[in-house]
Amino acid sequence: MEFLVALAQQPFLQYALIAGLLASVGCGVMGAYVVVKRIAFIAGGIAHSALGGMGAAAYFGFDPLLGALLAALLAAWLIGLVRLYLEAQEDTLIGAMWAIGMAVGILFIARTPGYQSDLMSYLFGNILLVSPPTLWFMAMLDMALLVIVAAYHRQILAVVFDEEHARLRGISVTFFYLLLLSLVAVTVVLMIQIVGLILVLALMTLPAAVAGHYLYSLRGMMLVAVLISSLASVMGLALSYVSDLPTGPVIVLLVAAFYVGSALLRRLLGHRRTHAAVRRAEALEGRHG
Amino acid sequence: MSEAAEVIVLEDVSFSYGGPPVVRHVDLRVREGDFLGIVGPNAGGKSTLLKLILGLLEPQSGRIRVLGGKPARAARAIGYVPQFPGFSRYFPISVEQVVLLGRLGAGEGAGFWSQFLPGRYSAEDRRKARAALAEVEAEDLLHRQIGSLSGGQLQRVLLARALASEPRILILDEPTANIDQRLEGDIFDLLKRLNERLTIVVVSHDIAFISSYVDRVACINRTLVCHQTEAVDSDIIHQLYGDHVRMVTHDH
Numbered sequence: 001m002e003f004l005v006a007l008a009q010q011p012f013l014q015y016a017l018i019a020g021l022l023a024s025v026g027c028g029v030m031g032a033y034v035v036v037k038r039i040a041f042i043a044g045g046i047a048h049s050a051l052g053g054m055g056a057a058a059y060f061g062f063d064p065l066l067g068a069l070l071a072a073l074l075a076a077w078l079i080g081l082v083r084l085y086l087e088a089q090e091d092t093l094i095g096a097m098w099a100i101g102m103a104v105g106i107l108f109i110a111r112t113p114g115y116q117s118d119l120m121s122y123l124f125g126n127i128l129l130v131s132p133p134t135l136w137f138m139a140m141l142d143m144a145l146l147v148i149v150a151a152y153h154r155q156i157l158a159v160v161f162d163e164e165h166a167r168l169r170g171i172s173v174t175f176f177y178l179l180l181l182s183l184v185a186v187t188v189v190l191m192i193q194i195v196g197l198i199l200v201l202a203l204m205t206l207p208a209a210v211a212g213h214y215l216y217s218l219r220g221m222m223l224v225a226v227l228i229s230s231l232a233s234v235m236g237l238a239l240s241y242v243s244d245l246p247t248g249p250v251i252v253l254l255v256a257a258f259y260v261g262s263a264l265l266r267r268l269l270g271h272r273r274t275h276a277a278v279r280r281a282e283a284l285e286g287r288h289g
Numbered sequence: 290m291s292e293a294a295e296v297i298v299l300e301d302v303s304f305s306y307g308g309p310p311v312v313r314h315v316d317l318r319v320r321e322g323d324f325l326g327i328v329g330p331n332a333g334g335k336s337t338l339l340k341l342i343l344g345l346l347e348p349q350s351g352r353i354r355v356l357g358g359k360p361a362r363a364a365r366a367i368g369y370v371p372q373f374p375g376f377s378r379y380f381p382i383s384v385e386q387v388v389l390l391g392r393l394g395a396g397e398g399a400g401f402w403s404q405f406l407p408g409r410y411s412a413e414d415r416r417k418a419r420a421a422l423a424e425v426e427a428e429d430l431l432h433r434q435i436g437s438l439s440g441g442q443l444q445r446v447l448l449a450r451a452l453a454s455e456p457r458i459l460i461l462d463e464p465t466a467n468i469d470q471r472l473e474g475d476i477f478d479l480l481k482r483l484n485e486r487l488t489i490v491v492v493s494h495d496i497a498f499i500s501s502y503v504d505r506v507a508c509i510n511r512t513l514v515c516h517q518t519e520a521v522d523s524d525i526i527h528q529l530y531g532d533h534v535r536m537v538t539h540d541h
Contacts, residue, residue, distance in 0.1 A: 036380055036381060150407075152407060154389075154390075154393060154408075154409070154410065155393070155404060157382075157390070158390050158393055161376050161380055161387075162374065162375040162376040163375060164345065165369075165371075165375060165390065166390075167345065167364075168343060168364045168365075169364075169365060169390070169391070169393040169394040169395075170365045170393070170399065170403065170404055171393060171394065171404045172404060175404075212381060215381065216382075216383070216434045217381055217382070217383065221381060
């Protein structure tokens with residue numbers, strides 16, 4: 001109640017609410033791809049590399065979000081090419097990019113007068129500082145993301161589901177895989193304002209994973225993940241406002257609670273039985289093959 | 290009667306994954322309408338040979354032509370049923386969606402740029418996906434999750450995905466390895482029917498079994514050991530491959 005009154009009066013809370021909802025759209029849609037393709041670690045590498053771009057942008061006097069976008073895209077392409085062409089060293093190189101991005105960012109920030117205090121908000125987000133230009137920027141990224149996903153869902157699904165088959169159907173796996181990672185990079189930038197780049201992973205994967213507990217279509221997972229993540233953003237904003245706690249971590253713990261609660265509920269409902277049956281069938285086939 | 294066109298031609302093809310050659314100096318010709326069985330021991334290079342024909346691998350030496358062009362360019366006109374599908378059974382996707390993926394890049398006019406066509410599947414795509422499922426007698430699986438299918442049902446769905454693209458050639462890698470033995474005959478009866486309009490190449494470890502279905506057999510163990518071009522009966526099989534059957538057992 002207290003929150004609703006404040007929301008009606010305070011523009012910064014209204015901006016925060018809109019920012020949370022805009023970020024939820026991107027992270028719900030892309031989170032579904034990330035979860036089913038199992039590229040959470042790649043998404044983490046992209047997110048942490050973004051700090052390098054934010055630091056450099058701050059140092060040279062550009063908008064840090066623009067720097068984050070460029071760095072995240074660059075990281076996405078590098079990681080994607082490594083994953084497609086140097087598969088053996090994938091995780092080592094992602095780990096290295098993860099660390100290098102952060103190191104570069106922190107060095108730039110150390111040399112930028114007056115920017116040290118912003119470091120915390122880059123890392124953990126500060127939804128209460130969102131300004132209208134940032135909201136427009138986020139809305140534009142959301143639009144671009146939705147248009148591309150609507151246009152190329154078939155091709156992206158083909159690559160996410162079965163790369164070999166996609167290649168045989170004449171689909172450039174390199175192009176659409178890099179497109180997918182680029183969209184993940186855009187999503188990371190969308191969420192930096194909200195939860196910061198350290199906590200991005202949770203908001204991207206957990207709502208989609210909860211949706212995946214109950215739904216067996218990618219489209220459905222996207223929709224429900226957007227709803228769950230919107231709910232968590234609004235609830236997190238209200239909870240953090242009334243308890244005077246940082247918003248990003250509260251939102252992350254909320255989605256984590258949803259995830260754990262859903263996993264337990266599912267266990268109680270016995271959904272595991274069907275999965276166990278699949279696992280048995282696969283084990284059996286493994287023995288034959 | 291005129292000779293049917295050669296749809297797959299391999300001339301002196303060799304391939305290695307970096308170590309010793311897995312495929313060595315293979316010459317192989319497949320004519321339109323053939324039903325070719327490729328047999329041979331485990332790790333004899335059968336699956337590698339298929340991947341070369343599909344353009345997924347490039348030979349180190351030799352020449353491969355598929356439908357008169359490079360394998361990678363012809364791949365869209367081939368329906369491929371892999372032994373181990375490249376997806377997880379936990380993936381949240383329905384049978385209909387899997388078969389529809391076969392419609393990507395389908396059709397005579399599909400070229401390089403067709404992969405960038407935006408949008409959804411057309412009504413025609415959906416109709417053809419359903420027809421492909423009907424052809425493998427698996428229409429009732431349309432709305433099932435792939436995770437809930439048995440090995441035999443999944444095999445039919447993969448075959449439907451391959452047929453949905455309206456291929457000229459159908460290539461199958463061990464189509465019966467992961468399924469119940471009594472369903473094996475069903476799958477091959479189905480292939481025999483499809484052979485009336487499609488060229489079929491099938492890899493199998495079970496020489497005696499496929500010999501009753503295929504027109505010709507190629508026996509691969511690194512290189513082409515034998516290539517039976519006449520009609521095959523089980524006497525010839527035993528005569529020709531008796532040695533190799535023993536060799537398979539020695540390998541274990």
